[in-house]
Amino acid sequence: MKKSRTLLAILSILTGGFLFVSFFIEQPIVQSISAETFLWAERLAAALLLFTIADAAIVQVRKIGNDGGMRIIRTIGFGVFLAVLTLGLIKGPESSELNRVVYFLQQTFEAALAGLVCLSLIFAVYRLPKQASSAMKVSFFIGMLIFLIIYSGLPRMINGSEQFTDIIEWIQSIPRGAIMGLLTGVAIGAAVIGLRFLFSGKLPSKEDK
Amino acid sequence: MQTTRLTAVMILIMAGIYLICRLIGNKSKLASRAYNRTKDRLIRSRIARSLEESAPIHLDISDGGETAMGGGCILAAAHTTGTVSAQMAYADEPWAITVPGGFAGNLEKDAVRMGMEAADYSSSYYADCASFSGTSPFLHTAGNAAVLEMKPSALHLNLGSFGTSPALNDTLYSKGEILCVGGDDLISQAVASVNADVVYVGEQFTEISDSLDHEEKTNTSLLTMDVLRWLVISAIFIFAGIGLTGI
Numbered sequence: 001m002k003k004s005r006t007l008l009a010i011l012s013i014l015t016g017g018f019l020f021v022s023f024f025i026e027q028p029i030v031q032s033i034s035a036e037t038f039l040w041a042e043r044l045a046a047a048l049l050l051f052t053i054a055d056a057a058i059v060q061v062r063k064i065g066n067d068g069g070m071r072i073i074r075t076i077g078f079g080v081f082l083a084v085l086t087l088g089l090i091k092g093p094e095s096s097e098l099n100r101v102v103y104f105l106q107q108t109f110e111a112a113l114a115g116l117v118c119l120s121l122i123f124a125v126y127r128l129p130k131q132a133s134s135a136m137k138v139s140f141f142i143g144m145l146i147f148l149i150i151y152s153g154l155p156r157m158i159n160g161s162e163q164f165t166d167i168i169e170w171i172q173s174i175p176r177g178a179i180m181g182l183l184t185g186v187a188i189g190a191a192v193i194g195l196r197f198l199f200s201g202k203l204p205s206k207e208d209k
Numbered sequence: 210m211q212t213t214r215l216t217a218v219m220i221l222i223m224a225g226i227y228l229i230c231r232l233i234g235n236k237s238k239l240a241s242r243a244y245n246r247t248k249d250r251l252i253r254s255r256i257a258r259s260l261e262e263s264a265p266i267h268l269d270i271s272d273g274g275e276t277a278m279g280g281g282c283i284l285a286a287a288h289t290t291g292t293v294s295a296q297m298a299y300a301d302e303p304w305a306i307t308v309p310g311g312f313a314g315n316l317e318k319d320a321v322r323m324g325m326e327a328a329d330y331s332s333s334y335y336a337d338c339a340s341f342s343g344t345s346p347f348l349h350t351a352g353n354a355a356v357l358e359m360k361p362s363a364l365h366l367n368l369g370s371f372g373t374s375p376a377l378n379d380t381l382y383s384k385g386e387i388l389c390v391g392g393d394d395l396i397s398q399a400v401a402s403v404n405a406d407v408v409y410v411g412e413q414f415t416e417i418s419d420s421l422d423h424e425e426k427t428n429t430s431l432l433t434m435d436v437l438r439w440l441v442i443s444a445i446f447i448f449a450g451i452g453l454t455g456i
Contacts, residue, residue, distance in 0.1 A: 024213050049311035056310075056341035073354065106348070113347040120376040123404040140402040144295060145343075150363075179395060185411030186393045188437045191220070193284050193415050195227045196430045 035193045147175070223437065230432040248407040249387075249420035255387050256296055256421065258283035264301040264363035268293060269353065270306065272313045273370025273394060274345040282393040283313045286368040287320040293366070294324025296423060300335055302394040305362075307342040307353050309369075314339055323368075347445070350374040354381060362386050367405075370394035375401045391417050412438070 015037065022034035060067050060074045060081075084102060091098045149155075155168045249384065259266045270286045290306065297304045306321065308314035317339045325331045342352035361383050367390045375397050377391050382388060390401035391409030401408045409417055412434060419428050419453060 022257060024217050026213075040269065045312040048315055052308075052310035052314050052341045057354030059340065106345075109351070110345065110347045113351055114373070117373045118375040120379050121373075121400070121403065124376065124379070136408065140399075148447060182395055182398075182411040185438075185440060186414070188434060188441065189285065189415030190393070191223055191436045192227075192412075192430050192437070193288065195223060196288075197284065197431065198224075199227065199231070199429075 053081075146171070213307035226436050227429060227433045230436065231429040234429055234432050241418075243439045244420050244422075246420070248409070250434070251367070251387070251389060251407060252364065252417075253423075256293070259297070259301050259302070259304075262363070263266070263300070265302045266283045266293065266297060266300075266304040267353075267357060267359055267365045268304065268306045269342075269349075269365060269367045270308050270313060270317055271346050271349050271367070271369040271374075271392075272309050272369050274309075274374065282414065285289060285415045285418070287316045288415075289421065290317050290320035291324040292418045292421050294321045294325075295328040296421075298325045298330035301449060304340075304341040305357055307356050308339045308351070309344055309349055310337070310341040312356045313456055314341060327331075337342055346372040346374040347377075348371065350377045350381070357381075364389065366391075366417075367397075367401075371397035371400075373400050374398070376404060379404050393442040414420070 012063070019034055019037060022030050025031075057078060060078045064071060065110045084098075087098050088095075097164070125141070125144070127139060150168060150171055155164075158164070210381070213352045234257055256266065258264065268290060270283070270290070272283055274378045285293060293304070306317055308317050321338045322331065322334050340356045343349035363386070364379070365382060365386060365388045367378070367388065369392045371390070371392060371394060373396055375388075378388055387407070388401075388405045389407040390397060390405040391414040392398065393414060416431060416434070419431055
């Protein structure tokens with residue numbers, strides 16, 4: 001078991017090392033091998049997704065018999081899975097009718113959930129000033145009010161001086177700077193996580209032992 | 210300089226900083242900023258409470274609908290899963306992990322196994338420890354309802370790219386539950402600022418795994434991140450100064 005794990009680890013390191021280096025080598029053969037490797041990795045991931053869905057359906061069936069209020073949800077969930085699977089087997093996976101039905105259902109549910117998100121956010125904005133808030137939440141609320149007023153077009157209606165327009169434009173540019181700052185931070189974090197894998201490949205708690 | 214060469218130089222500089230931090234860090238007993246923040250203490254106290262009171266913990270991972278290879282945040286989420294798994298290995302109440310499936314789901318399972326092995330408790334590992342709850346962030350969040358049995362949890366740790374779906378958590382979770390959100394997705398961070406109890410912003414997301422550890426250590430990765438942060442901040446000030454003075 002340990003031997004097979006070591007072999008797999010060596011294979012992974014070699015593949016990872018090759019893919020990493022391939023970003024810096026512009027030879028067509030290297031690029032083509034790299035693209036093929038990515039393609040096969042994506043196929044493998046898709047196959048894993050298929051197994052995961054089948055596994056999730058089996059778990060739902062096993063739990064249908066359990067006590068609790070989730071029995072109906074589980075039965076409906078498994079029923080939908082079974083219906084789509086049956087239709088897929090009868091019509092074939094490339095069937096446009098089947099895809100249309102599945103995407104229609106998915107889009108309908110996602111639209112309903114998006115509507116719920118809007119309601120939740122409106123309620124959250126109402127609730128935010130009432131609850132005991134942290135400095136971050138208060139800043140978020142004040143920021144949201146300021147930008148709602150600025151982007152509402154109200155400042156444009158006021159015929160202010162050139163200085164006033166400059167200030168409004170400067171305030172409008174702040175979120176762009178904040179987004180760039182956050183993205184830089186995320187990039188630093190991702191790079192450090194990559195380095196950690198490269199040098200330790202273990203849990204954070206074991207890194208300095 | 211070509212972009213690829215510039216990237217290679219930057220990676221080498223980062224690797225150099227990492228090695229220096231690794232050599233110097235342990236000797237100088239330098240400590241990172243991350244660990245003693247109020248939010249870190251709150252999350253750790255919730256994990257401790259979960260172990261004492263047998264209240265489950267829910268770890269929710271989403272890759273933003275990247276069904277094939279998984280999003281960029283999945284590695285950081287796997288690190289956090291490993292850390293939490295090492296601590297929850299002895300828990301009476303099994304903890305729940307909901308995953309988007311595919312590559313990410315399998316990586317999470319592996320992280321759980323590694324965490325339990327680190328705690329010398331690998332016999333408790335079970336293969337269906339991570340439950341699939343949907344591919345897109347919306348369906349994933351809604352699918353949690355079918356997976357979680359709706360038991361009140363001591364902590365919900367949502368890691369990854371969720372888009373606007375964290376707003377739906379209000380409809381799923383009860384009042385006493387603590388919701389922590391972290392990821393590389395700016396929209397979910399903004400939404401979570403309204404309804405989550407703890408938000409890890411930007412690169413803080415990659416620090417969660419370390420700040421949840423049961424003891425404070427001199428950590429090379431976090432020290433490297435601190436150094437890089439100061440370098441970026443200094444560069445911004447230097448270039449802003451150059452721009453303003455017109456040198």
